[in-house]
Amino acid sequence: QQQVKQSPQSLIVQKGGISIINCAYENTAFDYFPWYQQFPGKGPALLIAIRPDVSEKKEGRFTISFNKSAKQFSLHIMDSQPGDSATYFCAASTARGYSTLTFGKGTMLLVSP
Amino acid sequence: GAGVSQSPSNKVTEKGKDVELRCDPISGHTALYWYRQRLGQGLEFLIYFQGNSAPDKSGLPSDRFSAERTGESVSTLTIQRTQQEDSAVYLCASRKTGGYNTGELFFGEGSRLTVL
Numbered sequence: 001q002q003q004v005k006q007s008p009q010s011l012i013v014q015k016g017g018i019s020i021i022n023c024a025y026e027n028t029a030f031d032y033f034p035w036y037q038q039f040p041g042k043g044p045a046l047l048i049a050i051r052p053d054v055s056e057k058k059e060g061r062f063t064i065s066f067n068k069s070a071k072q073f074s075l076h077i078m079d080s081q082p083g084d085s086a087t088y089f090c091a092a093s094t095a096r097g098y099s100t101l102t103f104g105k106g107t108m109l110l111v112s113p
Numbered sequence: 114g115a116g117v118s119q120s121p122s123n124k125v126t127e128k129g130k131d132v133e134l135r136c137d138p139i140s141g142h143t144a145l146y147w148y149r150q151r152l153g154q155g156l157e158f159l160i161y162f163q164g165n166s167a168p169d170k171s172g173l174p175s176d177r178f179s180a181e182r183t184g185e186s187v188s189t190l191t192i193q194r195t196q197q198e199d200s201a202v203y204l205c206a207s208r209k210t211g212g213y214n215t216g217e218l219f220f221g222e223g224s225r226l227t228v229l
Contacts, residue, residue: 006155017130041221042222043204043221043223044204046217049217098160100172101218102150102158103155105155106154
């Protein structure tokens with residue numbers, strides 16, 4: 001019930017391409033879905049987050065698509081750049097209290113020049 | 114700086130020794146979390162402190178792990194009788210609570226623990 005499944009485990013995209021990372025969850029009580037970006041040797045940092053009252057949220061080149069009925073959400077990175085190469089984690093929690101974020105296992109993205 | 118500070122950044126220890134990891138959260142952040150990140154794995158929740166409430170210890174993997182927090186400041190994570198499977202990066206995060214709260218966790222750079 002607490003698990004968040006993330007795929008793919010790794011992804012190679014050419015510069016300018018679209019990177020797509022998918023996550024699925026089981027716990028219907030989850031209502032807060034953030035994505036974190038982690039560079040080597042650094043802690044994760046919040047990239048973008050969505051609540052289930054909207055189906056899409058866009059910030060610059062980053063878009064979250066959310067499908068409540070399928071219990072899935074995804075991150076799209078448009079016009080991917082080498083500087084986007086990092087590990088991306090999806091996560092979920094109940095917004096009430098935000099007590100514990102459950103993270104996916106991460107996707108290592110490499111954007112080739 | 115104004116971010117979450119963790120120390121030591123690297124710790125190498127021998128199996129069976131005790132280790133202490135320290136986290137200094139962002140000032141004013143009442144919520145504090147410890148996560149464990151094994152190589153190539155996701156972030157595994159360990160423990161959560163929120164103000165003066167009893168901590169949520171549900172993620173601690175064994176009784177060799179414990180954590181303390183003094184008020185709303187520094188936290189220490191202690192691992193007793195370390196085992197090789199404890200080798201990981203231990204990440205601390207803090208979060209602002211009350212008022213307008215986005216739920217964002219601010220992570221430190223982690224303490225990399227290697228147990229030989």
